[in-house]
Amino acid sequence: MTVLSPRNPDEVEQAVLWAAGAGKALEVIGRGTKRSLGRPAQWDATLDLSALTGVTLYEPDELVLSAKAGTPLAEIEALCAANGQELAFEPMDYGPLLGVAAGRGTIGGALAVNASGPRRIKAGAARDHLLGLTAVSGRGETFKTGGRVVKNVTGYDLCKLMAGSWGTLAAMTEVTVKTLPRAETEASVVLAGLAATVAGDAMAAAMGSAYDVSGAAHLPGSVAGRISADLGGRSVTVLRLEGVGPSVVHRRDGLCALLRPFGTASVIEESLSRPLWRAVRDSLPFAAGGPSGERVLWRLSTAPSGGAGLVERIGRAVDAEFMQDWAGGLVWVAVAPTQDGGTAAVRATIAACGGHATLVRAPAALRAAVAVFEPQTGNLTALTKRIKDGFDPKGVLNPGRMWAGI
Amino acid sequence: MSVRMPEPDQALLARRDEIVRALRAIVPGEGVIATERGMRPYETDGLTAYRQLPLAVVLPETTAQVAAILRYCYAETIPVVPRGAGTSLSGGALPLADGVLLGMAKFNRIRDIDFANRVAVVEPGVTNLAVSKAVEHAGFYYAPDPSSQIACTIGGNVAENSGGVHCLKYGMTSNNVLGCEMVLMTGEVVRLGGKHLDAGGYDLIGVVGGSEGLLGVVTEVTVRILKKPETARAVLVGFPSSEDAGACVARIIGAGIIPAGMEMMDRPAIHATEAFVHADYPLDVEALLIVELDGPQAEVDHLIATVSEIARGCGAMNLRVSTSEAERLLFWAGRKAAFPAVGRISPDYLCMDGTIPRAKLPLVLARMKDMSAKYGLRVANVFHAGDGNLHPLILYDANEPGELARAEAFGADILKLCVEVGGVLTGEHGVGIEKRDLMPVMFSEVDLAHQQRLKCAFDDKGLLNPGKVFPVLNRCAELGRMHVSGGNLPFPDIPRF
Numbered sequence: 001m002t003v004l005s006p007r008n009p010d011e012v013e014q015a016v017l018w019a020a021g022a023g024k025a026l027e028v029i030g031r032g033t034k035r036s037l038g039r040p041a042q043w044d045a046t047l048d049l050s051a052l053t054g055v056t057l058y059e060p061d062e063l064v065l066s067a068k069a070g071t072p073l074a075e076i077e078a079l080c081a082a083n084g085q086e087l088a089f090e091p092m093d094y095g096p097l098l099g100v101a102a103g104r105g106t107i108g109g110a111l112a113v114n115a116s117g118p119r120r121i122k123a124g125a126a127r128d129h130l131l132g133l134t135a136v137s138g139r140g141e142t143f144k145t146g147g148r149v150v151k152n153v154t155g156y157d158l159c160k161l162m163a164g165s166w167g168t169l170a171a172m173t174e175v176t177v178k179t180l181p182r183a184e185t186e187a188s189v190v191l192a193g194l195a196a197t198v199a200g201d202a203m204a205a206a207m208g209s210a211y212d213v214s215g216a217a218h219l220p221g222s223v224a225g226r227i228s229a230d231l232g233g234r235s236v237t238v239l240r241l242e243g244v245g246p247s248v249v250h251r252r253d254g255l256c257a258l259l260r261p262f263g264t265a266s267v268i269e270e271s272l273s274r275p276l277w278r279a280v281r282d283s284l285p286f287a288a289g290g291p292s293g294e295r296v297l298w299r300l301s302t303a304p305s306g307g308a309g310l311v312e313r314i315g316r317a318v319d320a321e322f323m324q325d326w327a328g329g330l331v332w333v334a335v336a337p338t339q340d341g342g343t344a345a346v347r348a349t350i351a352a353c354g355g356h357a358t359l360v361r362a363p364a365a366l367r368a369a370v371a372v373f374e375p376q377t378g379n380l381t382a383l384t385k386r387i388k389d390g391f392d393p394k395g396v397l398n399p400g401r402m403w404a405g406i
Numbered sequence: 407m408s409v410r411m412p413e414p415d416q417a418l419l420a421r422r423d424e425i426v427r428a429l430r431a432i433v434p435g436e437g438v439i440a441t442e443r444g445m446r447p448y449e450t451d452g453l454t455a456y457r458q459l460p461l462a463v464v465l466p467e468t469t470a471q472v473a474a475i476l477r478y479c480y481a482e483t484i485p486v487v488p489r490g491a492g493t494s495l496s497g498g499a500l501p502l503a504d505g506v507l508l509g510m511a512k513f514n515r516i517r518d519i520d521f522a523n524r525v526a527v528v529e530p531g532v533t534n535l536a537v538s539k540a541v542e543h544a545g546f547y548y549a550p551d552p553s554s555q556i557a558c559t560i561g562g563n564v565a566e567n568s569g570g571v572h573c574l575k576y577g578m579t580s581n582n583v584l585g586c587e588m589v590l591m592t593g594e595v596v597r598l599g600g601k602h603l604d605a606g607g608y609d610l611i612g613v614v615g616g617s618e619g620l621l622g623v624v625t626e627v628t629v630r631i632l633k634k635p636e637t638a639r640a641v642l643v644g645f646p647s648s649e650d651a652g653a654c655v656a657r658i659i660g661a662g663i664i665p666a667g668m669e670m671m672d673r674p675a676i677h678a679t680e681a682f683v684h685a686d687y688p689l690d691v692e693a694l695l696i697v698e699l700d701g702p703q704a705e706v707d708h709l710i711a712t713v714s715e716i717a718r719g720c721g722a723m724n725l726r727v728s729t730s731e732a733e734r735l736l737f738w739a740g741r742k743a744a745f746p747a748v749g750r751i752s753p754d755y756l757c758m759d760g761t762i763p764r765a766k767l768p769l770v771l772a773r774m775k776d777m778s779a780k781y782g783l784r785v786a787n788v789f790h791a792g793d794g795n796l797h798p799l800i801l802y803d804a805n806e807p808g809e810l811a812r813a814e815a816f817g818a819d820i821l822k823l824c825v826e827v828g829g830v831l832t833g834e835h836g837v838g839i840e841k842r843d844l845m846p847v848m849f850s851e852v853d854l855a856h857q858q859r860l861k862c863a864f865d866d867k868g869l870l871n872p873g874k875v876f877p878v879l880n881r882c883a884e885l886g887r888m889h890v891s892g893g894n895l896p897f898p899d900i901p902r903f
Contacts, residue, residue: 062763114605124581141852142852143853143855144849149761149829149830151573151578151761152833153833154849155853158857159612160613160615161860163609208524209633243705246705246708250703301602304603354600355600355602356606358606373607374606380596380610389863393886393888394888
C-alpha cells in the first residue's frame with residue numbers, strides 16, 4: 001500500500017488534497033502503536049506523520065510545550081523530566097496491549113485518542129491539557145485553534161474536538177500542551193483482600209477526602225500478582241498520594257486512619273509505587289504476550305460508583321478478568337476469546353449502567369463484525385455525521401475507523 | 407458603539423404579535439414578556455454600553471418548552487438569544503431586535519447531588535455559588551469561582567467557559583463539567599457525557615464549553631465537586647515594580663509550586679480597592695501580589711515558607727502571611743471588589759480580558775502606560791498572574807462625547823498587543839460582540855471557517871445568537887462546499903514506499 005511520508009505541514013496538506021481529489025481514503029498514523037485499534041476499514045494509502053518531529057517551544061516557567069505531532073512521547077517526557085516537569089495527564093501507552101514495544105507512541109497520537117492515565121481523576125484528561133494545535137482537515141486546509149496560554153476562550157475550543165477524534169476530522173501537525181511540575185515524591189496506600197463492591201466504597205471514601213488522591217485502582221489478586229509477586233494472592237485496592245514530602249506523609253497517615261473501617265492499610269513507598277502505577281496506566285496485566293494476551297480486551301468508562309456493579313454483571317455473563325482504575329470509573333475487561341468476545345454482555349451492561357465501551361484488542365474479524373466504539377444513538381448519530389462532513393466532506397481521513405460512515 | 411449588529415429582518419418585526427401568540431401557546435402566563443417595560447431589564451448584560459430590546463422575552467421552565475420554542479423558531483427562521491443571569495462582560499446576551507430572548511432563569515433547581523461520584527447535576531439557571539452552598543454541609547465545593555459567582559449561572563459559565571481566581575490549580579468550567587443535556591436549534595434534545603470521566607465519541611461537551619450560546623441551549627449540567635482542602639492561607643506581597651512581581655510569579659512556578667490562586671494588582675487598582683474596602687493594602691508599592699496555598703496544613707506551611715523566601719529574594723517591600731481565615735478573606739476582599747472599587751472612581755469603565763505569556767507582563771504593562779497617555783484615559787490593572795490573564799480596566803465617562811469610542815479603541819489596542827506577544831483576545835469573558843471584530847487579528851479566514859463549520863453542524867440556519875463571536879456571517883452551504891482538482895499527486899517529491 002502507498003505510504004505518504006510528508007516532511008512538513010505543507011506536504012500534509014498536499015497529501016490530503018490529493019486524496020480528496022482522487023477519492024482515496026487515508027489511514028492517518030504517527031508511529032503506528034495503535035493501528036490495530038478500531039474498525040478494520042479499507043484504506044487506499046497511509047499518511048505517516050512520523051517525520052514531523054521536534055519540540056518547537058518549551059518554556060518551563062510558562063508551563064508550556066509545543067511539538068510537531070510526530071514527536072515521540074518518550075522524548076517529550078524525558079525533556080519535561082529533566083526540567084522537573086511532566087505531562088500531568090499521564091498519557092497511557094497502548095503499545096504493550098497491542099503487541100507493540102513500549103515507549104514508541106507520539107504526542108499527536110496520545111492526544112488524538114485522548115489517552116489519559118490514572119491521574120485523570122485529579123489532573124484531568126489529555127483534552128484538558130491540550131492548549132492549541134495546527135492541523136490539516138479533510139478539506140486539505142491548514143487551520144489552527146487555541147493558543148499557548150492556559151486561559152483562552154477565543155473562539156470554539158476545537159482542541160477538545162480533536163482530542164479523542166482518532167484522526168477522523170483532521171491530521172494534527174503541531175500541538176501545544178500544558179506542562180506541570182512533577183511531584184517531588186509519591187506513596188501508595190494499599191488495602192488487601194477487599195471484594196469489588198467494598199473496594200468501590202473504599203475508593204469513594206478516599207476520593208471524597210481532602211487527601212488529594214491522584215490514583216485509585218482495584219486489582220483482583222490474579223491480576224495484581226502479574227505486576228508484582230509481593231501483591232499476589234489477594235485483591236489490592238491502591239490509592240496514590242503525590243506531592244512534597246511532608247504533605248505525602250501527612251496525607252498517608254490520614255488516609256490510613258480514614259480507611260480503618262475497610263481494614264488495616266499498608267504503605268508502598270515511591271520506588272515501588274511508580275512502577276505499580278505505570279503498570280496500571282498501561283494495563284500491563286493484560287499485555288499482549290502475557291497470560292491474558294490472547295483475551296479480547298475492552299475498556300469501559302462509567303460513573304465511578306458503578307464500576308463494581310458493572311464488573312459483577314459482566315462476570316456473571318462471560319469468562320472475564322477485570323481491573324478498575326479511576327476509582328471505579330475505568331474498567332478493563334479481558335474476555336476469553338469466545339465467538340463474540342463478550343460483546344453482548346458488555347454492550348448490555350453499558351446500556352444498563354451508563355457510559356461507553358471500546359473494543360481495544362480483538363482479532364480483525366471480530367472488529368469487523370461488532371461495534372468497536374460505543375454505537376451512537378438518536379440525535380447524536382446525525383450530529384456526529386454533520387461534524388465529520390464539515391471537517392472531512394470527502395471522507396478522506398481514517399474513514400470508518402470509529403464508526404461506519406464517519 | 408462601534409460594533410454593528412445584523413440588520414433586523416423587517417418581515418419578522420412585522421410579525422411580532424403572531425410570534426408572541428405562538429410563544430404564549432408554548433409557555434403560558436407570565437412566561438412570555440412582550441411589553442416594553444417588561445422587556446427593559448433584558449436589553450443589556452454586563453457590557454452596558456450596548457442596549458437593544460428583543461422582539462419578545464420567553465422564560466421556559468421545562469426542557470420540553472425549550473425544545474418547542476426552538477423548534478418553532480427554527481421552522482419560522484427566527485433568531486434566538488439565550489441568556490443566563492446576564493452578567494456577560496462581552497455582550498454575549500445582547501438581544502436582537504428581531505430575535506427572541508430565551509431566559510433560562512427558571513431552570514434553578516439542583517437535580518441531584520451524588521457524593522459517591524463527586525458530581526452535582528444542576529439546571530443551568532442555578533448560580534455558581536449556589537452549587538458550592540448546596541454541597542458545603544458535606545465539606546465539598548465547586549471549584550470554578552468567577553468573581554460574579556453570587557449572580558452568574560452555571561449555564562452562563564458553560565457558555566463562556568468561566569474561570570476565576572482558583573482556575574490556576576483547579577481548571578476552568580470545561581475542566582469541571584462532565585455532562586449536559588442540550589437542546590439544538592432544531593428542537594432536538596441531545597445528552598452529552600454523564601457522570602463518567604471521558605467522552606464516548608467526539609468530545610462535544612468539550613466544544614459546548616465556551617461556545618457562547620451559539621451551539622445549543624443547555625438545560626442540565628453535570629459538574630464535578632471537590633472536597634474542600636484542609637486549610638488555605640494567603641501571602642500578601644508588595645513590590646517596588648511590576649517587573650519584580652512578575653519575576654516572583656515566574657520563580658514560584660519555576661520552583662514547582664502551583665498555588666491555588668496568584669493575583670496581581672497595579673498601583674491604581676491597589677489604591678482604588680484600598681479606598682473602597684480598607685483591606686490594609688500597602689499604598690507605597692507599585693505591584694501587589696496575593697498568593698494562596700491550599701491543602702493539608704503540613705503542605706501549606708511548607709509552601710508558604712518557600713513562597714515567602716522566593717518573594718523576599720525578588721525584592722519584596724513588605725510581606726504578610728494570613729494567620730487566620732478572617733485575615734485571608736481580608737486579603738482577598740480588595741481583589742474581589744476590584745471592579746466595583748474602580749466603578750467608584752470613574753463613571754464608567756471597560757473591562758478587558760486578554761491572556762499573555764506571563765513573561766511578557768512587564769512589556770505589556772509598559773506599552774499599556776504609553777497607550778494610556780496616547781488615549782488620555784486612565785487604566786487600572788488586575789491580573790490573574792498565575793495564568794497570564796489580564797483585566798485592564800479602562801476608565802471613561804460615557805457622557806463625555808467620544809470617550810466611549812476612545813476607550814474601545816484603547817481596548818482594541820491592548821488586545822492586539824496581547825496577540826502580538828503570543829497571547830489571546832479573551833481568557834474567560836468570551837468574544838461576544840465586544841471582541842468579535844478583532845477575531846481576524848488572531849485567526850485566519852481558514853481558521854474561522856473551520857470554527858463556523860462546527861457551528862453549521864449544530865445550527866445550520868445560523869439562528870442561535872447570530873452576530874456574536876464571528877465578524878462575518880457565512881452561509882453554511884458556502885462553507886460546506888469543497889472544490890477538488892484532478893486525481894494526480896501534485897507533489898511527486900514526497901517520499902513514499
